[in-house]
Amino acid sequence: MDTCFELTRPDGQSPPIRLAGVERAAPGTGQDAPVAVLCHGFTDRMGTEPLESVAKALLARGFRVVQFDFDGHGASGGSFAGMTVSKEVLDAQAVLARFAGRRTALVGHSQGGVVAALAAARAEKGTVGALALLAPGSVLRDDAQRGRIFDASFDPADPPESVPVMGGRFLLGRGYILDAQSLRIHEEFGNFAAPLCVVHGTGDRIVPWCCGERFVRDRAARGKRDAWKLLPGADHTFTAREPEVSAFVADFLEGVFFPAPSGK
Numbered sequence: 231m232d233t234c235f236e237l238t239r240p241d242g243q244s245p246p247i248r249l250a251g252v253e254r255a256a257p258g259t260g261q262d263a264p265v266a267v268l269c270h271g272f273t274d275r276m277g278t279e280p281l282e283s284v285a286k287a288l289l290a291r292g293f294r295v296v297q298f299d300f301d302g303h304g305a306s307g308g309s310f311a312g313m314t315v316s317k318e319v320l321d322a323q324a325v326l327a328r329f330a331g332r333r334t335a336l337v338g339h340s341q342g343g344v345v346a347a348l349a350a351a352r353a354e355k356g357t358v359g360a361l362a363l364l365a366p367g368s369v370l371r372d373d374a375q376r377g378r379i380f381d382a383s384f385d386p387a388d389p390p391e392s393v394p395v396m397g398g399r400f401l402l403g404r405g406y407i408l409d410a411q412s413l414r415i416h417e418e419f420g421n422f423a424a425p426l427c428v429v430h431g432t433g434d435r436i437v438p439w440c441c442g443e444r445f446v447r448d449r450a451a452r453g454k455r456d457a458w459k460l461l462p463g464a465d466h467t468f469t470a471r472e473p474e475v476s477a478f479v480a481d482f483l484e485g486v487f488f489p490a491p492s493g494k
Contacts, residue, residue: 251298271340275304283472374410427457431464
């Protein structure tokens with residue numbers, strides 16, 4: 231059963247940003263089932279791959295799945311040119327607040343992986359019980375600092391008011407660039423202590439797989455043992471590899487939220 235919802239991001243904007251989302255559950259799933267909040271990538275929207283395959287796998291494992299559009303995307307308000315990573319973190323925090331008190335996981339792909347990581351790190355301890363990152367796009371900070379994002383080049387010291395990307399199909403605002411340059415992704419993520427899994431592909435030409443590896447490598451240095459899967463040849467959206475990715479994420483989150491009885 232799907233339940234659509236709308237909420238507003240309480241960040242002082244006038245008018246406030248309206249966010250559109252849906253809570254999904256398979257028949258018979260209880261209201262107290264764990265919730266998986268999915269964060270889509272740059273220019274995507276809820277229901278796109280690879281997160282749609284992840285959603286279906288989690289629904290089959292007894293999770294309630296929450297998908298939503300970030301501001302400036304899909305059915306949500308705002309404009310793409312006004313979008314920043316920090317504003318998307320506020321979006322994710324607003325969705326988490328809606329499900330406060332529930333057992334919750336965050337799953338993010340690409341830029342949504344960075345957003346999920348920062349939202350998890352900034353949340354009160356225990357708010358996010360587990361985190362899954364798919365090709366997390368932490369390279370976006372380096373891209374903004376060197377003055378090249380996708381097919382657009384600019385002066386990183388004085389970026390223009392807007393930059394056309396992806397053949398001019400989207401306009402990226404100056405605010406996005408300045409915000410991305412200032413992010414402290416891995417420094418902040420050191421605050422996150424709950425279980426983590428990361429998936430990346432060696433064929434990713436948008437985000438190099440060393441970006442995904444760093445999330446688990448940094449935590450390994452602090453004694454954490456996380457789930458890491460590097461898929462040979464897989465591209466940024468895991469084209470034709472969605473079953474592998476969704477099974478890996480679903481197995482991981484099921485192990486966290488539905489652990490097998492001891493001795494089994």
